[in-house]
Amino acid sequence: MKITRVEAIPFAIPYTKPLRFASGEVHTADHVLVRVHTDEGLVGVAEAPPRPFTYGETQASIVAVIEQVFAPEIVGLPVTDREGIRDRLERTVANPAAKSAIDMAVWDVIGKSVGLPVTELLGGYTDRMAVAHMVGFAAPEKMVAEAERMRAEYGITTFKVKVGRRPFSLDVEACRALREGLGDDVELYVDGNRGWTASEAARALRAMEDLDLTLAEELCPADDVLSRRWLTGQSRIPVVADESATTPGEVTRELLGGSAHAISIKTARSGFTTSQRILFQSEGMGAEVVMGNQVDGQIGTLCTVTFGTAYSSTSRRAGELSNFLDMSDDLLTEPLEIVDGTVFVRQRPGLGIDIDEDKLAHYRQDR
Known part of the structure; x- marks a missing residue:
């Protein structure tokens, strides 16, 4: 064929x-x-x-x-x-x-x-993934309201908080409001999208030490090589490489160089074939992984679930699978559903994608 x-x-x-x-x-x-x-x-x-x-x-x-x-x-x-x-x-x-x-x-x-379903061809480890929801910049009360809605309507209890604003006190205030508003039974981690310098990131992390954050992702630019090593070396929170680790070679550089403790895998930027290489490289070097999101629609989210459910290490943490909820529509004939904070992979040949042609x-x- x-x-x-x-x-x-x-x-x-x-x-x-x-x-x-x-x-x-x-x-x-x-x-x-x-x-x-x-x-x-x-x-x-x-x-x-x-x-x-x-x-x-x-x-x-x-x-x-x-x-x-x-x-x-x-x-x-x-x-x-x-x-x-x-x-x-x-x-x-x-x-x-x-x-x-x-x-x-x-x-x-x-x-x-x-x-066969693609998830079985890849590894077929499990049939579902827990969901993490990304909370973007807004006033603290609006960020708390969004997270509360996601927990109430979809059962989501893991939240990735977008940070990286200047002054960084805006993000510290938002994270504190989320912890106080949601309580101790939710997971919070932060993603800076390269918005801070290393010194700003260090100060922000110190200011949030009591918030029980689980991960800190891409707080400063990938090109700030020495600053990133300095920040990662002192961080008490595991640092995740995202945009700086898009290939197996970059994964090696970030982990061996001391610039990260964990790796974000996004099928939207590395497909399945290269994502396998990134996953196996990370596993071989003893680094945790998280399934990330490129602000995907339902099609892209289904691809993430397909890969994430295929392996033990990719399904261990909640995957970033919910931002399609903010789209006004999508192209699937059968929309994805989040139930009790979980998305199931589709057990049908291929990826299970059927496009609504209209x-x-x-x-x-x-x-």
Whole structure:
């Protein structure tokens, strides 16, 4: 079975409220639906969410690189030639979301061809993941209200708090309000999106020592090599590398260099094939992992759940799986559900993605 065509369809779905964080804010899901077609009629589907303020990709650039560079490289290859496909995609630098969507769509085709869920092909460890919800910048009382709503309506008890504002006292106040408002039976961790300097981060962490934070993610820029080592060396909270650890090589650099204790894996930027490498590298070096979120829609979230449930170490912690709740609509015929703070993986061939063609026609941007 060979690849015959690769589609890249831009679509836009508004958020009901913007998600604000240190490196930018998102008002609309300007994403790209990627479809990999084969000569046996099977079609694999995935989603590419551009994050220009983090990785430099835009919706237009994803469509262009897929249509002009990646599709010509992989059309004609056997769909099972995952390593050959990855090798051809990696000849082009950067473009992580575009590469990842193609990779996951290929896995979707393979799962459909053998009649098995992709999560079983990857590892098949469990059938569900606990959910962590990201709380973006807002006034403390609004952040508490959002977290309380997520706990009441969906049973979510793990919250990732966006920090990185200047002055950092704004974030300290918000985290304190969340702990006081939610009590001690919820997990709180913070993500700076590279917004602080190391000295600001150190002061903020000291000011929050009594809040029982479990993780501190990407508090300062990846290029601040010595400052990051200094911060990580003194932090009593495990430091997570996110944007600084997008490849196995970067994982090695961050862990051996003393700049991180744990690694965030995002299938939206490393697909399934490279995410496996990142996971196994992290496990081999004794580092914990967390399944992150690139402000994915339901399609991307389903991909995260597919990978996260496949392995013991990726399913151990709550995954960031809920931000699609802030989208005004989505493209799946069968929406994802969060019940008692949990999302179940879909036990059907491939990824279990069925696109509502009427909704796609409504939201697509190329017609």
